[in-house]
Amino acid sequence: MNDLLLLPVAGPLLVAAVLLALPGRMLLHRLAALATTAGVLVVAVALLVATSDGAVPVLRVGGWPESVAISLAADALSALLVTVTAVVVLCCLVAAVGSGDDRRPYFLPLVLVLSAGANGAFLTTDLFNLFVLIEVMLVPSYVLLSLAGGSGRGGAARVYVATNLLGSTLLLAGVALVYGTTGVVGLGDLAGLARDDPAVAVAAAVVLLALGLKSALVPLHDWLPRTYPVASPVVVALFSGLLTKVGLYAVIRIYAVVYGGDPAYHWLLGAVALLSMVVGVLGAVGEKSMRRILTFHMVSQIGYVLLGLALFTAASLAAAVYYLAQYILVKAALLLCAAAVRFGRGTDRLDESGGLSWQRPALGLAFAGAALSLAGLPPFSGFVAKFLLLRATAETGAWLAMTVAVLVSLVTLLSMLKIWSAVFAGDPPTSTAVEKRIGLPLVGAPLALAGLSLAAGLAAQPLLVVADTAAAGLRDPSGYVRAVTGR
Amino acid sequence: MKEQSAALIVGVLVAAGVFLLLRPGLLRVVLGFVLLGHAVNVLLLAAGGLGRRTAALEEVGPDTADPLPQAFVLTAIVITFGITVHLLGLLRRDDGDDEPAGDGAATGGGGGDGRSSGAGGGDGGGPDGGDGDVEPVREGAPEGDVR
Numbered sequence: 001m002n003d004l005l006l007l008p009v010a011g012p013l014l015v016a017a018v019l020l021a022l023p024g025r026m027l028l029h030r031l032a033a034l035a036t037t038a039g040v041l042v043v044a045v046a047l048l049v050a051t052s053d054g055a056v057p058v059l060r061v062g063g064w065p066e067s068v069a070i071s072l073a074a075d076a077l078s079a080l081l082v083t084v085t086a087v088v089v090l091c092c093l094v095a096a097v098g099s100g101d102d103r104r105p106y107f108l109p110l111v112l113v114l115s116a117g118a119n120g121a122f123l124t125t126d127l128f129n130l131f132v133l134i135e136v137m138l139v140p141s142y143v144l145l146s147l148a149g150g151s152g153r154g155g156a157a158r159v160y161v162a163t164n165l166l167g168s169t170l171l172l173a174g175v176a177l178v179y180g181t182t183g184v185v186g187l188g189d190l191a192g193l194a195r196d197d198p199a200v201a202v203a204a205a206v207v208l209l210a211l212g213l214k215s216a217l218v219p220l221h222d223w224l225p226r227t228y229p230v231a232s233p234v235v236v237a238l239f240s241g242l243l244t245k246v247g248l249y250a251v252i253r254i255y256a257v258v259y260g261g262d263p264a265y266h267w268l269l270g271a272v273a274l275l276s277m278v279v280g281v282l283g284a285v286g287e288k289s290m291r292r293i294l295t296f297h298m299v300s301q302i303g304y305v306l307l308g309l310a311l312f313t314a315a316s317l318a319a320a321v322y323y324l325a326q327y328i329l330v331k332a333a334l335l336l337c338a339a340a341v342r343f344g345r346g347t348d349r350l351d352e353s354g355g356l357s358w359q360r361p362a363l364g365l366a367f368a369g370a371a372l373s374l375a376g377l378p379p380f381s382g383f384v385a386k387f388l389l390l391r392a393t394a395e396t397g398a399w400l401a402m403t404v405a406v407l408v409s410l411v412t413l414l415s416m417l418k419i420w421s422a423v424f425a426g427d428p429p430t431s432t433a434v435e436k437r438i439g440l441p442l443v444g445a446p447l448a449l450a451g452l453s454l455a456a457g458l459a460a461q462p463l464l465v466v467a468d469t470a471a472a473g474l475r476d477p478s479g480y481v482r483a484v485t486g487r
Numbered sequence: 488m489k490e491q492s493a494a495l496i497v498g499v500l501v502a503a504g505v506f507l508l509l510r511p512g513l514l515r516v517v518l519g520f521v522l523l524g525h526a527v528n529v530l531l532l533a534a535g536g537l538g539r540r541t542a543a544l545e546e547v548g549p550d551t552a553d554p555l556p557q558a559f560v561l562t563a564i565v566i567t568f569g570i571t572v573h574l575l576g577l578l579r580r581d582d583g584d585d586e587p588a589g590d591g592a593a594t595g596g597g598g599g600d601g602r603s604s605g606a607g608g609g610d611g612g613g614p615d616g617g618d619g620d621v622e623p624v625r626e627g628a629p630e631g632d633v634r
Binding site: 135146 | 508513516520523524526527530531533534535555556559562563566569570573574577
């Protein structure tokens with residue numbers, strides 16, 4: 001069982017290496033990438049089942065003793081995120097087949113390396129390996145971002161690389177400071193140290209700052225809406241599911257384990273969460289293309305997850321985990337819809353499109369479902385997530401946070417309605433310069449994701465059980481710590 | 488004393504790196520990141536304690552150096568090197584493509600250009616010179632701003 005932990009990391013890396021050695025065989029590349037990701041998904045579901053009772057399987061790679069081994073461990077939170085990202089990668093690969101993105105040189109191997117890095121970051125138990133695996137994930141993303149065509153791509157690619165490189169440098173500096181103050185970098189060894197020792201708290205805060213930059217928390221969010229919309233739409237969907245979420249996961253994990261959920265900093269997290277929600281949603285109001293609106297909403301939704309962390313009660317953490325998992329699916333669905341629109345119409349600007357729901361009703365259905373879920377309307381998963389979060393907020397009496405969360409949801413709905421009325425409702429544009437048939441993969445991928453969101457809303461119980469287990473593990477990380485340190 | 492000098496080195500490297508990052512032109516940004524990377528490497532080594540100097544794989548005593556930060560630094564150097572090469576590749580490809588016009592004007596060529604093309608060797612001279620030349624081409628692409 002524990003050996004399974006290696007597969008989500010090593011599997012895609014190995015297949016990517018083999019594929020790089022065999023260029024030009026498109027069918028082989030597609031089959032291998034899809035099969036690998038499907039395999040990762042199966043392994044991730046197995047891990048999810050194994051961890052749903054609170055167990056924490058640990059693998060010391062190569063059988064080395066605990067102090068020197070590279071350890072991988074999965075608790076319910078890690079397993080859930082590996083599962084969800086595998087679903088997103090699978091759908092993005094299918095959509096890339098439909099849009100022809102995967103014909104770009106090295107696209108599929110790069111996506112595999114990206115997913116391997118993300119899975120590794122979810123499973124690692126050590127701050128330095130977290131840094132390395134985030135780099136493994138970022139390096140292909142640099143290339144994927146600059147593969148896309150379009151104007152302004154060079155500049156955006158430079159902003160993206162420079163921002164993330166700064167974040168990585170800061171992260172490494174934070175790891176160095178943590179090592180300097182404690183002499184360890186393993187999460188298990190660091191458990192609770194930042195709560196007890198202000199010096200460690202400052203050092204770990206540098207790590208959190210770097211991760212905040214990577215997950216685009218407000219005041220460090222500006223790079224995201226500037227750079228993501230320039231990438232190819234399918235790539236944006238992939239990035240949204242993996243990159244910022246890894247940063248967010250690491251923030252949650254480090255705050256829960258290293259800080260032990262120290263209440264002294266809840267106000268700071270809460271302030272960042274509320275700011276992210278408001279700034280993100282207001283930034284989207286003025287934008288005029290689907291991808292730009294959706295990337296601003298990314299910033300806003302990350303705030304909701306962080307709000308759950310800031311309250312740090314069992315209910316709010318469960319809400320945050322559930323929110324994060326369903327939100328990754330919903331956002332990928334929306335961005336894949338944007339990819340389909342962009343592929344069919346040659347643009348995803350709001351004023352140059354319209355009437356798409358008549359021509360492609362399935363695509364309209366997928367967008368409508370995902371958009372309602374993002375805004376938090378029943379019966380979709382977004383409703384359950386927001387309901388849980390608001391209930392947890394009310395229980396702690398954080399009325400300001402609750403008001404902001406509700407208002408931001410309303411503005412989110414407004415943005416979604418704006419996209420709907422401009423792109424899907426109304427009459428088709430008269431001048432159809434580019435009108436390509438949107439193939440089945442491009443419609444099917446977002447539809448499947450929206451369907452999953454609906455399923456997670458209608459039958460929320462299994463996911464809620466997992467979220468509760470994950471929240472219990474975050475509230476009291478002693479089980480995780482015991483498993484990771486082996487003591 | 489060793490700790491103080493390490494702190495001083497880190498401070499100077501970070502200051503120089505940040506200064507270069509804030510200058511226009513991608514080549515200077517790349518060089519700034521190289522300096523920042525060096526600063527963090529020194530910080531990592533200092534975190535392991537600079538007083539202990541005996542080789543790690545011989546007999547372990549109180550004076551044995553900590554091998555872990557050295558492994559960290561090796562890994563970090565490799566990663567920084569790879570990304571630096573990628574950045575230089577971006578710089579090379581975008582040469583004359585959509586270099587931000589406003590920045591080139593602000594630099595006004597001058598001393599800054601001359602210095603960094605000297606530092607970057609033959610490779611750096613081309614793209615950085617292009618920085619000023621492309622200036623009138625295109626104002627568009629709001630994302631074109633490196634800062």
